[in-house]
Amino acid sequence: MSKWIEIAREVLELEAKTVSDQVKCLGKNFEQAIEILKNTKGRVIVTGMGKSGLICRKIAATMASTGTPSFFVHPAEAIHGDLGMIVEGDSVIAVSNSGETEEIVRLIEFIRRIGVPIVAMTANPDSTLGTHSDVTLKLNVEKEACPLGLAPTSSTTATLAMGDAIAMVLLAVKSFTPEDFAARHPGGKLGRKLLLVSALMHKGDELPVVSPVDRMQDVIYVMSSKRLGIALVVENAKLLGVISDGDLRRLLEEKGSDLLLQPASDCMVRSPKCISPDKLGVEALHAMETHRITSLAVVNGEDELLGLIHLHDLWKTKLF
16 A cells, blocks of 8 residues: 555544544534524524535525525624624534634634624533533544644534534424425536426416317317327316327327317326326326326426426426
């Protein structure tokens, strides 16, 4: 093993152990911290200096994207004019490995004046930060992974892991759903995967709707004009059946030109595959692949037609 690999391995092993050691910190204090954060009416403010501050930004971003309104406040800027970003109804997560970071300690007094609860994350519960907070979460950090013992490594990893644990517990407490996550991630591949059928479907005048008494010659015209490869047979707003391009080809082979004068009700496929508008687009894709079809009617619980989702709609959003 080369010297470089040996150093890297030691770093990873030390940080892995540090993360594992945080499990020992879970107890009454952690539950009290969750109580404070879940009952926060305003925002959860996360603050820390230096490398801890960078980790705090990530913790705040994770909370904000999973149902807990949150943002990062730089402690030095807070005591130089940005303290107005923290208001009554908020709560604060203050991070300092030593618990004696000057800017954090100075900030405590101002936060106390506002009456905002403080959840501390520190390796030193007996520090100024630890003793002046409502709840202190101890970080178990035996040593930094830095060979010099100087650069924050194990300590920042522990902070990040504890922040993720808090965010995920709050997600569960608030019954945060994939649909909620989608609403906060409209952009990028992740957001596209979480789009709802209601956001992807055709509706209104775009739908190839026919009545059960319409002649097939009119049905074919509607299918051609709407260009979705299907006709939706509807009566009193309720979906009765569908006629697809494939159905039409089979019917023409069987009936020839006699087909044109037959009513749609005699040619439609009853009990077609449908989906509700609150399902994810990926669920619609799975249904299409399973049943080897290219579109799904979108209906509510009473079989009323709301829309139509086509395989091409999923291609356009780059869902796969």
